[in-house]
Amino acid sequence: MAKRFLTALLVLLMAASASVAFAGDCLNRGQLDELYCDEDGDLVADSPKDESEWLDPSTLVFTYTPVEDPAVYRDAFADFQAYLEKATGKRVVYYTVQSNAAEVEAMRSGRLHIAGFSTGPTGFAVNLAGFVPMAVKGYADGFQGYNLIMIVRADSPYKKLEDLKGKVVAHTSASSNSGNLAPRALFPKEGLVPDKDYRVMYSGKHDQSIMGVAHGDYDAAPVASDVFDRMAEAGRIDRDDFRIIYRSAKFPTSSFGYAHNLKPELVQKIVGAFHTYRFPPAMQENFKGADRFYPVTYMADWKIIRDIAESTGTYYNKDGLKKMAAKEAAKRAKKKN
Structure with missing residues (x-):
């Protein structure tokens, strides 16, 4: 009995020690979930320091923010997916999500690597899923948005x-x-x-x-x-x-980005593909004349969205995500009825 107690105590002490060590490894986390770290202070998750935690999947999973008819945008992004495959040398598949909350959870769990998140839910994706926004739809002289x-x-x-x-x-x-x-x-x-x-x-x-x-x-x-x-x-x-x-200031439209723990060399290829791709005519028509992905940062270009969220009582944390999921579920149930 005593031996089992000591063994259990030792396990608990080791776990506590590891937890403290892990917490001590991160000098700044900001509003990010405990899974992530932001030591460079740009408000998004840093790439893991331990190279063994980098992901380099043979197949990249991509999606766009959930809409009424997901097939429309799956087809709209088909040409870009082919471009992304050539740029990365990897297969790219489209993953259909049914809600913003489900999209956040998919990236948090590692099932989603590259994504477009709606303007508001971008904050949840950043804080809770390690999402790194880097582009929005736009033009040569700026991003697509409204004031x-x-x-x-x-x-x-x-x-x-x-x-x-x-x-x-x-x-x-x-x-x-x-x-x-x-x-x-x-x-x-x-x-x-x-x-x-x-x-x-x-x-x-x-x-x-x-x-x-x-x-x-x-x-x-x-x-x-x-x-x-x-x-x-x-x-x-x-x-x-x-x-x-x-x-x-201009409100940005949906953000595009990647999971923070993708291998840095792979990230460079993904970012390069987004910045060099030009929308074909059919894609421009789908996205109101936008002809490219325009570079943005979460710190600068989402500041106005964060300010609005904070002043209206929206918090990009787990409780906030649960509330968003509940609202989305209620809307879907209402449509069925």
Whole structure:
């Protein structure tokens, strides 16, 4: 009995010692899960120091953020997969995922090597799955994205956000990023607090907010720049009827990247393939004119997304992932019913 107790105690002490040693090996982890380390301070997981932990699979598994019809994007990326195979000398297969949470778990478990994650879930992939974002869809002069803009009528006296104090401003809906969440996160830093400094009225949609400003129903409205541009291009509105008094930094679209523990030489080939590939016409059509993958970093280009998430109570940790998974499951169940 005593012998078994001592043996068990020894095992526990060895495990504790190993745990301390492992923790001591990482000088900075930041918000990353305990599986990862960020000693260079770029907010993403470092490549493992131990070369035995590097992955060099014979087949690379790739996926894109889950959509209504996964087959559409599996076909859309077929040409790029062939390009990636030539660049890496490895077979590349497409792995269909049914939810953002499932995609994060697939990379965390090592079943997914290269992926495109939606803008918001990118933070979960970085912190919980060791994902390293390095590109988004874009053009020669920048990445594809959109801005939050605050619009007023051109004949109004409003020239800056602070001029809207005491006025009526149309937000779109409670869950909208550019129509509600982003304004609540970003405007206070500019001296304007929604609900406190101006009266919020929900219009329901971006186009309804825009038309409401045009008709004088609202003094102003925060809307997505791409919706505003499409309405102007379609002739539904005249740009000259509006004034833009605020424009946020650009919100990036889905991020593309790789698992942090892939062999560095393999990573170089993957990154090189992303940066040299040019979209064929059919792929450009699928992705609204984007013709390439544009280089980005999580630290710089996702800062605005992290700020919005933090100010609205979204945390890129395990609890946050569980909440996202629950919401996704509820949506799928609702669609079935």
